[in-house]
Amino acid sequence: MRTGETVETGETVETGETVETGEAGTAVEIDEVKAAIRARVLEHAGALTGLSHRIHAHPETAFEEHRAAEWTAEVLRSAGFEVIAGAGGLPTAFSASYGSGPVTVAFCAEYDALPGMGHACGHNVIAAAAAGAGLALAPSAGELGLTVKVVGTPAEERGGGKALLLEAGVFDGVDAAMMVHPGPFETVRFRSFALGTLDVEFLGRPAHATLAPHEGRNAADAMTLAQVAIGLLRQQLPRDWHVHGVVTAAGEAPNVIPARAAASYEIRAARAEDLAVLRARVEDCFRGAATATGCELNLTRPEPDYLDFRDDAELAGLYAANAAALGRPAPVEREPFAMTDMANVSHAVRAIHPMLDIGSGGAVPHDPAFAEAAAAPAADRALLDAAVMLAWTAADLARS
Structure with a gap:
């Protein structure tokens, strides 16, 4: 009009x-x-x-x-x-x-x-x-x-x-x-729904993928492990709990072990109380992956829940x-x-x-x-x- x-x-x-x-x-x-x-x-x-x-x-x-x-x-x-x-x-x-x-x-x-x-x-x-x-x-x-x-x-x-x-x-x-x-x-x-957001960053160590792979710490592997862990976690989540995200960085060259990987994730639940429980479980998936690969982990909340x-x-x-x-x-x-x-x-x-x-x-x-x-x-x-x-x-x- x-x-x-x-x-x-x-x-x-x-x-x-x-x-x-x-x-x-x-x-x-x-x-x-x-x-x-x-x-x-x-x-x-x-x-x-x-x-x-x-x-x-x-x-x-x-x-x-x-x-x-x-x-x-x-x-x-x-x-x-x-x-x-x-x-x-x-x-x-x-x-x-x-x-x-x-x-x-x-x-x-x-x-x-x-x-x-x-x-x-x-x-x-x-x-x-x-x-x-x-x-x-x-x-x-x-x-x-x-x-x-x-x-x-x-x-x-x-x-x-x-x-x-x-x-x-x-x-x-x-x-x-x-x-x-x-x-x-x-x-x-x-x-x-209640909604939480999470920015994830794994920091590893670069190395030549053929000449010295043992010197590297693969941040992309850490992200892969975390995604597998979250995928398995989903099997035990209630129907109204949701986890989804995208990888935004995972290396730049195939012959260099990725020193950095990043992702942006969202979590949702029907109640705020449930969101807090879900967040803790998802963050543990990322922490476990960091421990398994020897990478550092940075978890940040870009906005309020x-x-x-x-x-x-x-x-x-x-x-x-x-x-x-x-x-x-x-x-x-x-x-x-x-x-x-x-x-x-x-x-x-x-x-x-x-x-x-x-x-x-x-x-x-x-x-x-x-x-x-x-x-x-x-x-x-x-x-x-x-x-x-x-x-x-x-x-x-x-x-x-």
């Missing part, structure tokens, strides 16, 4: 319920609040879809999202949000706040792209929806007793940006954190009711199928991470066809619905 067009979402919900506000002590009709929120989303429709398209047209990968972060922050700054750039010490993160109510709700805006594939995960939609929820909710923050935050979170695809922001205290004092993720179907209760997502049942129920009120597709239940650093936030803060159907025609995230769908008219309509649903859910939380 082109910037500036108006997108119609679902019908206004008439609930007749009331909320008690903290400061003034007056009652506010929740249906009037929700109607105002929806009207504000439609008022900002051009700016929000324009933001989504702009981020989509200029993809930036992990920790390089300088333009996307500034564009998203500027939309909020121009609406009166107090914006802190470089939140948590990450140059492409930000924290934007509005209001000073006792309940703090944070909307997470992802905006990193995939290397070589652009926005094939639709993070442009996530950023615009989070900004839209903040813009729509902010004018009602006082009467609802809310502090509204939008947190710009870089490096979800690789790097664990939210985990780093959590460790840096950016989510301190947040009562609930929310976001939506585009997909080929609609879900409310998101499930994810991604934990398993643990959603909040009350927030999920509120979101589901609002999705139904907007006429969104019926949600489906899915087994764990993805990973997200939003899961780390969910271990510390009440959180939800629903999936949003953007009409991708069956294309799934990380597919080039999904990148095309993420800037199509159906995605524009979905992101405006998402902004409404997130803001409505925050208003319901304040009421409860």
